Amino acid sequence: MLFSQVLTTYKEPRMERPIFKPIGTPTEQLDTPSLIVDVDALEHNISTVAEFFESNSAKLRPHVESHRTPAIAHKQLAGGGHVGGIAVSSIGQAEVFVPNGFNDVFVANLVVTPQKITRLCALARQARIGVAVDSPSNVADLSEAAVANGVCLDVAVYVNTRLGLYGVEPGRPAVDLAKAVVDAPGLDFAGIMTQEGSILSDDDESRSAIQPLLDTRQDIESAGIAVRVVSAGNTSNYQVVGAIDGVTEVPAGTYALLDAQHAPHLPHLKTAGRVMSTVTSRPEPGYMITDGGQKAIGADTGFPSIDNLPDPTVKGLSAEHGSIYFDASDGADPQLGEKIWCTPWDAATCANLHDYIFAVRNDALEAVWEVSARGRYR
Template sequence: MERPIFKPLGTPTDELDTPSLVVELDALEHNLNTVHTFFQQAPAKLRPMVSTHCCPTLAHKQLAAGGTVDGIAVMTLGQAEVFAAYGCRDITIANSVVTSAKLRRLCALARQVDITVVADHPTQLQRMAQAAQDQTISLRVLVQLYADDRQSGNTPGAEAVAMAQAIQQLPSLTFAGISAAPVPMDASSARADVESMARQQLQQLAEARVALESAGIGVQVVSVGETTLYEEAARTDGVTEVMAGMYALLDAHYAPYWPQLQPAAHVLTTVTSRPEPGLAITDAGQKAVGIDLGLPQVTSQSGIETTGLSAEHCRLRLDASAQPAVSTGQKLWLRPWDLGTCTNLYDFMWVVRQGKIETSWPVAARGQYR
């Protein structure tokens, strides 16, 4: 595990070695204040999706900002175990837990903190019920509704009702409500299409709740993983919680959807080579920024475009407007396209204010895929 080389408080950010993941506190605090103040007044409350940053210190700042359900969401059991060890007491795992080994760990964790899991198939219910019965506990379960790509989930009508009824028939499980994952989107997704799909999903949630209540099934939780239209989701009739996480640090992918927020996380990189005019190479490649969903953006200087990343290097194209001239040894700022894949590459993030180091925070849940 990489550990931060000690830097006295107040050290200029430019003195950090590179590549480094850096969080600007002023921007982070602005984002937390903007989003959490909204949720303090909204009918639904926020459940921060902390898998986007994997940082317990940041998770606690989100919970302390108000407007939440006093709990977090993660994507893996391993992440849940880490955040529980760091004091988070209410955790939703927004993913399927299926294998026997994971179910034993899940039940052990449920003895320590309040755990809610999602399920979309009767076989999952049977496996969870047997594991919970063996350890004499009860598990809270959300029925997951499908996303448009149908990678998982139930239809909002008969399938969802049948799943809820199946949960009610298993004494070691408790039906908690329904959940919908975020609308799938990538670099090519048009904003209008994403917003249209998100609204369709919110309508499906409303229909599912009506179908369940018409069948005599009470619905305590209606949860939606809607980060794009979080304001509209929070005001949708019947929605009780919104799982959103990227708002805190804001990457290049989501920035166009949230003009009221500020990018708070960047990767500091150094120009290591100027092999020819119009070309620069830096030391922040795929292992430092991630490239799965899109290329990072240079934010510290205009006239520079990222054209590709190898494992250890970033390739930049410089046009005539790039002023001042880019030189070897110069440091630049990159805004990652997808912070979820970027933060997972670091053991810690530097926390700075107005260009000076204040502290570092461990990315303690990085690499917890299981």
């Protein structure tokens, strides 16, 4: 059974104590600040994206770094349109998801130290494990460890297309590295991948970012090597990249919860994950302080959007406080204790700050999901 709705019991007194509200509790009675997921909106997003991939040759590989929550990943796989596995961004995440029922996990990252490579090989005894490479010395290290541990690793060559963070150059360098993988015992050459950055709302921009990857596929196949996987795209451009002939999988993940950064570009999806905070101070008309700050929402890359205030402007987030201006000219005057809804700018940063997600439907608590891979950056 791929779909499993995980109801976390109160097993760890150190976490989230002292109050777990009973299932059925009205949302506004939950403590704040909390990460609250509207299950109807989440299921809308999952089925909408699954439907797209059902009708295209490229398939989805849900990238779970954006929520780190097995309960949500199981829903994504249950939705269809996927390759049968997930993508993660660290071995620590893979170590959480494999025992939670995921048996095809691609670590979309470089793994270079001996102890991390050992962990990768240990996982490969339990599930199909992929990893990215961008250097011949890393290929040699992975191969040696795979052989020593009697396992086989799927390996994808990480090609540097647009973003330029890392990866080998398209064309010849990628072909040479693919050959090195093919020749290395213990490694199975899976194909090639790229990452183009987080937001590519311009369709032509996405196509031109992907083209070097498609050209590289041809180069590698011309060298007599089969390329099974061509991975590219993300939530922001899944409709463009997922329809490009030659792309086989799209590691999108943010579409599940969505966030303030992506929502304007994807009006057919819903902001399913939001932080509920509380007004704690009202120093002046049109200005409020809430209990939702950086530690509950995240501010690494941008401020949250605010749902239920007229003309809101987030002035800033300190460690534990949000500072929000709003239009008080129509008499808006939220009292101490009233709830304010914030859509985080970056869902992944936000989810990583929470131990649990409170899943609600029709404004009542339906389940508490553990963010099991929170903090698993190693």
